[in-house]
Amino acid sequence: xxxxxxxxxxxxxxxxxxxxxxxxxxxxxxxxxxxxxxxxxxxxxxxxxxxxxxxxxxxxxxxxxxxxxxxxxxxxxxxxxxxxxxxxxxxxxxxxxxxxxxxxxxxxxxxxxxxxxxxxxxxxxxxxxxxxxxxxxxxxxxxxxxxxxxxxxxxxxxxxxxxxxxxxxxxxxxxxxxxxxxxxxxxxxxxxxxxxxxxxxxxxxxxxxx
Amino acid sequence: xxxxxxxxxxxxxxxxxxxxxxxxxxxxxxxxxxxxxxxxxxxxxxxxxxxxxxxxxxxxxxxxxxxxxxxxxxxxxxxxxxxxxxxxxxxxxxxxxxxxxxxxxxxxxxxxxxxxxxxxxxxxxxxxxxxxxxxxxxxxxxxxxxxxxxxxxxxxxxxxxxxxxxxxxxxxxxxxxxxxxxxxxxxxxxxxxxxxxxxxxxxxxxxxxx
Numbered sequence: 001x002x003x004x005x006x007x008x009x010x011x012x013x014x015x016x017x018x019x020x021x022x023x024x025x026x027x028x029x030x031x032x033x034x035x036x037x038x039x040x041x042x043x044x045x046x047x048x049x050x051x052x053x054x055x056x057x058x059x060x061x062x063x064x065x066x067x068x069x070x071x072x073x074x075x076x077x078x079x080x081x082x083x084x085x086x087x088x089x090x091x092x093x094x095x096x097x098x099x100x101x102x103x104x105x106x107x108x109x110x111x112x113x114x115x116x117x118x119x120x121x122x123x124x125x126x127x128x129x130x131x132x133x134x135x136x137x138x139x140x141x142x143x144x145x146x147x148x149x150x151x152x153x154x155x156x157x158x159x160x161x162x163x164x165x166x167x168x169x170x171x172x173x174x175x176x177x178x179x180x181x182x183x184x185x186x187x188x189x190x191x192x193x194x195x196x197x198x199x200x201x202x203x204x205x206x207x208x209x210x
Numbered sequence: 211x212x213x214x215x216x217x218x219x220x221x222x223x224x225x226x227x228x229x230x231x232x233x234x235x236x237x238x239x240x241x242x243x244x245x246x247x248x249x250x251x252x253x254x255x256x257x258x259x260x261x262x263x264x265x266x267x268x269x270x271x272x273x274x275x276x277x278x279x280x281x282x283x284x285x286x287x288x289x290x291x292x293x294x295x296x297x298x299x300x301x302x303x304x305x306x307x308x309x310x311x312x313x314x315x316x317x318x319x320x321x322x323x324x325x326x327x328x329x330x331x332x333x334x335x336x337x338x339x340x341x342x343x344x345x346x347x348x349x350x351x352x353x354x355x356x357x358x359x360x361x362x363x364x365x366x367x368x369x370x371x372x373x374x375x376x377x378x379x380x381x382x383x384x385x386x387x388x389x390x391x392x393x394x395x396x397x398x399x400x401x402x403x404x405x406x407x408x409x410x411x412x413x414x415x416x417x418x419x420x
Contacts, residue, residue, distance in 0.1 A: 007259075012231070013230065014227055014228070014230075014231035014390065017223055017224055017227040018224070020223065020255070021222070021223060021224035021363065024255040024257070029255075031255055031257045032257070033257065033259045040261055045230070045234040045239075047234070047241045047242070047243065047263065048261060048263055049217075049241075049243045049260060049261050049262070049263060050259060050260065050261065051250055051258060051260065051261045053257065053259060102391075122391060123391055140393065140395045141395075141397075151391050151393075152390060152391025153231065153389070153390035153391055153392070154231075154367065154390045154392040154394070155391055155393075155395075157364065157394075157396075158394065158395050158396055158397065161396055161397050161398065162397045165397060165398070170398065171407075173397060173398055173400075174398045174400035174406055174410055175410050175413060175414060177396055177398055177400045177401045177406075178400050178401060178402070178403070178406045178410055178411065178414045179362075179363070179414050179417065179418075180362060180363035180364045180401075181312075181332060181333055181361050181362025181363055181364055181365055181401055181402065182363070182364040182394075182401040183361075183364075183365075183401030183402040183405065184364070184368065184392075184394035184396065184401070185350045185351075185365075185368050186367075186371055186387055186392055186394065187351075187368065187372045187375060188371065188375070188380065188383055188384045188387055190383075190384035190388050191387045191388060191390075191391055191392040191393030191394070192391065192393040193388070195393065196384055196388045197381075197384070200381065200384055200385050200388055201388065203385060204385060204388045204389050207389065208389075
């Protein structure tokens with residue numbers, strides 16, 4: 001099971017690393033991290049701690065493609081980059097699963113993959129999805145055929161477990177969940193705009209879109 | 211708020227990246243990733259995608275120290291490495307918070323920091339904690355003074371939110387939770403040994419300890 005994960009400057013690291021931690025534990029999984037240029041990648045924190053061991057142009061196929069997101073200002077250059085869009089379309093042509101986390105779905109949309117499909121993204125960016133022909137849905141993980149989009153940042157863990165179960169059965173998903181002790185107990189119940197105080201929703205929306 | 215996160219060969223990436231994603235969003239946060247040698251680090255998947263931008267010996271202080279874990283076979287060399295243990299003791303001497311995720315607590319224990327304290331770790335490794343004078347507890351996040359230990363892998367996200375709230379107030383924790391859309395919806399309820407089927411508990415225990 002060959003997994004390819006896109007990396008790019010300014011991305012949100014957990015978008016990629018959540019699915020990575022789950023999917024890399026599937027039987028026989030191999031993972032490649034690919035970027036336009038191989039080498040060090042600096043995500044949105046400004047700290048240069050990620051390394052892409054492959055270039056987009058050197059990768060022809062993947063069983064699972066994972067497209068992470070980031071702040072819209074970091075994602076937009078990827079949505080407009082022909083090499084990145086061609087890479088996504090090329091791998092999607094033969095992938096078993098094409099997936100995104102957070103605003104990674106906007107890159108899938110820009111590649112033309114979400115036309116007429118339901119899809120999700122970070123809650124503060126749902127309206128952008130519609131510009132690419134997708135119907136935004138508030139579900140945390142949205143499967144449409146072989147395309148799976150996940151909501152903001154941390155949802156990639158739930159997406160990874162869903163995908164592991166689709167591919168290897170529920171017990172495989174549960175095995176990985178138990179291995180990473182994913183028994184979430186957030187100290188607050190404020191992880192969605194429906195649950196968080198309105199002024200925090202507005203503040204985060206401003207930080208994402210403002 | 212200066213955050214220092216230990217990296218080492220064979221570690222579990224999400225142990226470090228969960229807290230990173232949360233803590234790096236605190237006001238004015240800076241993050242340094244430190245390893246015995248700076249440069250590329252290969253975590254337990256065997257994929258060389260992490261980069262340490264600092265060496266342990268070059269770091270004297272941190273407001274928050276994060277010690278991730280990994281498979282006991284990867285953690286043991288760190289528990290026996292005098293440079294690593296001295297680094298932890300040195301930063302702990304003046305840290306505001308000294309934290310661990312998963313079997314990272316065994317490294318804290320080997321550094322002598324957990325004597326007489328309650329602490330947690332990956333559920334399959336609780337018995338090892340006792341060897342270092344700690345009382346293992348089944349809580350997901352355990353605070354004892356300025357030391358916070360978290361349970362397996364994914365618990366570092368909950369730990370990070372708890373710590374952000376301790377430092378900057380509940381609304382800051384909720385703001386970050388909403389930003390990373392941490393509204394967990396795992397497809398299964400199998401994230402702890404109390405909840406997972408017994409044969410999966412035994413299988414994961416074998417994989418960790420066998």
